[in-house]
Amino acid sequence: MLALDLEPGFSFNSVITLPPTMNTSNSDIRSLLNILIATCKDGQAGFRAASEHVDKPRYEISLDIKRFFRESSLQRSKFVGELQEVAHDLGESDPEDSGSASGAAHRGWINLEASLIGNDHHAMLVECERGEHSAVAEYKKALETELPKNIREIVERQYLSIQATYDRVKELRGQT
Numbered sequence: 651m652l653a654l655d656l657e658p659g660f661s662f663n664s665v666i667t668l669p670p671t672m673n674t675s676n677s678d679i680r681s682l683l684n685i686l687i688a689t690c691k692d693g694q695a696g697f698r699a700a701s702e703h704v705d706k707p708r709y710e711i712s713l714d715i716k717r718f719f720r721e722s723s724l725q726r727s728k729f730v731g732e733l734q735e736v737a738h739d740l741g742e743s744d745p746e747d748s749g750s751a752s753g754a755a756h757r758g759w760i761n762l763e764a765s766l767i768g769n770d771h772h773a774m775l776v777e778c779e780r781g782e783h784s785a786v787a788e789y790k791k792a793l794e795t796e797l798p799k800n801i802r803e804i805v806e807r808q809y810l811s812i813q814a815t816y817d818r819v820k821e822l823r824g825q826t
Contacts, residue, residue, distance in 0.1 A: 676740045679795075679798075683733050683736060684737060686733050687745060689784070689785050690727075690733065690785075691726070693722070696778065700719045700774045700777070700778055703774055704716040704719065704771060715822055718822065732804060733808075736800075775822050782816035789808065792805050
């Protein structure tokens with residue numbers, strides 16, 4: 651019989667769980683950065699897809715939502731570049747440059763939902779909220795890992811921004 655000695659906080663539901671240690675390896679940090687890059691690529695593509703479904707704004711809130719989606723997509727693109735640079739500096743020759751399979755499926759759902767029910771702003775915001783919830787969770791997991799100070803500062807700053815975006819999505823959803 652196989653006995654597993656698992657670290658506290660280990661989860662089989664996670665793509666990867668890095669336990670906090672005093673000696674997190676560069677390889678572990680690169681893996682974590684690649685997960686965050688994929689998470690940001692998912693957000694970038696998801697917000698872009700959502701903005702495309704707010705194509706004929708009817709109300710002032712529509713213009714705000716479309717602008718917010720575009721700005722959020724651009725923000726995630728910047729985060730990706732920043733994380734890729736850090737991963738490269740740590741010796742990652744080919745940092746992640748695409749999103750996750752689950753993110754692609756989520757965007758597919760956004761597109762299907764838009765085609766079935768039209769450009770329902772509330773529905774788009776609900777889907778963006780779901781995606782942002784996932785991004786916040788990935789960043790929280792990353793911050794549970796001991797990281798070098800310069801990388802922790804980047805991850806914390808991005809986390810706070812993603813949390814603020816998540817809060818704004820919820821606020822906008824409440825207005826629709």
